[in-house]
Amino acid sequence: MSVVFNEVLASIRGVEFGEQVTVVSPCNLYECSIGSYSFIGPFTEIQKGAIIGEHCRIQSHSFICSMVTIGNHCFIGHGVVFVNDLFSEGRPAGDASKWKATHIANGVLIGSNATILPVKICEGVTIGAGAVVTKDIKEPGIYAGNPAKKIR
């Protein structure tokens, strides 16, 4: 039995912070950018290249991947997960050039446990808790369900 393994500690490294950002540790944030007055909850992971705007709340247990851009005054609920790799060749892309981007406009609210595939979401949108967003959202409104549809 081997008991040798490489242990890396989740940490905050190489992050560009605006002013008065609060982070609740432990979390794993690396080479991303987090705007002024934003709040990052515990047990979160934010990857290289992700951009979080100002006055945002990123709640506990959320995962924000590379190639995600989030505007200002956004609310990202607990356990929200973003996706950038659609396994379009039947396996992990392996190469960042095949990942796809997500753009979340200013003021968008994303309910807890939602799953966000690589999409654009416009201003004035609320995503219901537990929704799975699979397509671009170009009209303000409330979207929920799996896959997410406009409900109001």
Add this chain to the structure above:
Amino acid sequence: MSVVFNEVLASIRGVEFGEQVTVVSPCNLYECSIGSYSFIGPFTEIQKGAIIGEHCRIQSHSFICSMVTIGNHCFIGHGVVFVNDLFSEGRPAGDASKWKATHIANGVLIGSNATILPVKICEGVTIGAGAVVTKDIKEPGIYAGNPAKKIR
């Protein structure tokens, strides 16, 4: 590039514990109440004012918000998330007086990765894994899907 930020450590503070409670750290529990003989898994967050009964299991990765009351002998699976803010004015309530309460009766079982909006759930109910509960549940049975419906 600013590298200054406020780091707060997830912790257990101001919690009212019954007897023989077990908590697996790290977790972020504050100003809540946890009944005797209950178990709280790792990577959980339980907010101010939440009440957990006796002989409960709150599994890893769960998030229990303010204004949630959970009875005795309940099972809350892994990654279960509760919601108290319906963004009813198109933005976070901002004010606790606009949050809504959840009541989970004795013996209710909530499957992993379920999402629970502000509702009442009666005794004799099992919520399936991955369900999204959007309405009060007043009849015993098994409920699953998004939105959750009675399946048995």
Add this chain to the structure above:
Amino acid sequence: MSVVFNEVLASIRGVEFGEQVTVVSPCNLYECSIGSYSFIGPFTEIQKGAIIGEHCRIQSHSFICSMVTIGNHCFIGHGVVFVNDLFSEGRPAGDASKWKATHIANGVLIGSNATILPVKICEGVTIGAGAVVTKDIKEPGIYAGNPAKKIR
């Protein structure tokens, strides 16, 4: 008010590791087996008896329970949760002899926030992000939704 409780620290204990495994802490891994060249992300829990193959990625926030076997070259996304207890008597099984097993074949890809009930999934399968898999999957393809159905 009691403020006495048992605090246990999430840790890596009694795990059988292959060669060159990387683990990002904090995580809670115990009495499981993790094959060579696999990667385990932060905020994960892997229980006693779970078997992870070689060259796998188990991403952040995932929970892998007892009686789950995962093949080689599998990708388990962020926030994926496995289930082994169907509460078939209306309460937690209480006894491991009533838990049910899950088998994930080589090369299977499971999207983030998916929920996997006790099933067998064959080779050549991709599970969409946010899916809830409730039945065995015996044909290659892409499965998504709640409950998961074949979409391609």
